[in-house]
Amino acid sequence: MKNRVSITAEFAALIKAKDNPDYLYFVSPKTRYISTIVSFIFSKQFLDKIFRWRQQLTKEIDSIVERERPNLIVDLGSGYSLRGYTFCRKNLDLVYIDTDLPDVISNKLQILNKINRIKRVENPSNLHLTVLDVLNDDLQNIISISNSRAKILILAEGLTSYFSLNQLQIFFDNIYKVLKTFPEAVFYSNEKMKEPGGILYKFIRKMLSIFTHSTGHSFDDKYDFMKYISKWEGLVCEFEDCDSGHLIYKLKFQK
Ligand SMILES: C[S@@+](CC[C@H](N)C(=O)[O-])C[C@H]1O[C@@H](n2cnc3c(N)ncnc32)[C@H](O)[C@@H]1O
Incomplete structure (x- = not known):
């Protein structure tokens, strides 16, 4: 059964398809239909503005990967991202x-196989697709079965x-445990700050959160987030980008 949260993966794919048409393989007719209706309701200029930050x-994150040059990447909630x-x-x-x-x-496995068939290429053997619910499963297991060094x-x-505030607590407990166990590991993510985009933007987010049954928590600003994260002793937070009301940050464990 398809869960409602996964529709967010399709919307992310739809936005990414502007840069890479392979993403269109992941977008179902239903999501295309919803996006056509949305494009009738809102101006192109307004939608472009929302999409731009998501593409950015x-x-x-691509350039962070290039810069960090890791041996092992664990992409949480990777959805239909083709980064891996x-x-x-x-x-x-x-x-x-x-x-x-x-x-x-x-779904991703099936569609990647389809893309491989069309392009006549093999799936890269260094890419692994794994089920992980970050709110219920132990993230550490994924890493300990791989190369921990x-x-x-x-x-x-x-x-x-x-994620709601309760879910964020569970999520960061999970992240904390893994960063503490593997002090060489670094974690990059993004948070939304209190609505940067005005009333229409708020409306779209509200509709999406009702549709996906999720009630995402917004931090007031980067200081609010920094204060929140300081509850996990030893976690060091660095900001990558705080533009347009959104925040990209890095977390690391330091004794
Ligand atoms: C907005 S999409 C982003 C997908 C991808 N990271 C990207 O940027 O294209 C959010 C993703 O988080 C996944 N997700 C939501 N709750 C999750 C959970 N508890 N554990 C793992 N993944 C989850 C959804 O299925 C979805 O694929």
Whole structure:
């Protein structure tokens, strides 16, 4: 059964398709239909503005990966992102673990196989697709079964924006445990700050959160987030980008 949260993966794919048409394989007719209705209601200029930051987020995380040069990447809630698929082809020494909820992982496997067939290529053997629910499963298990001495990069792009305060607590407990166990590991993610985009933007987010049954928590600003994260003793937070009301940050454990 398809869960409602996974529709957010399709919307992310739809936005990314502007830069890479392969993403269209992941967008169902239903999501295309909803996006057509949305494009009738809102002006192109307004939608472009929303999409631009989302595309920017993907590009910034891509450049973080290039800069950090890890041996092992664990992508949490990777959805239909083709980052692992692309980076694994460029770097055969990299191990990339794409993780998400069961229906997204099985759908992604099928669609990647379809893309491979069409392009007449093999799936990169260094890319692994694994089911992981970050709110119920222990993230540490994923890493301990892999190479624990590797330079580890943990990513979460657009994952936490749908989490309530309670869910964030569970999520960061999970992240904390793994960063404490593997002090060489670094974690990059993004948070939304209190609405940067005005009333229409608020409206769209509200509709999406009702549809996906999620009530994402917004931090007031980067200081609010910094204060929140200081509850986990030893976690050091660095800001990558605080533009347009959104925040990209890095977390690391330091004794
Ligand atoms: C907005 S999408 C982002 C997907 C991808 N990171 C990207 O940028 O294209 C959010 C993803 O988080 C996943 N997700 C939501 N709750 C999750 C959970 N508890 N554990 C793992 N993944 C989850 C959804 O299935 C979805 O694929």
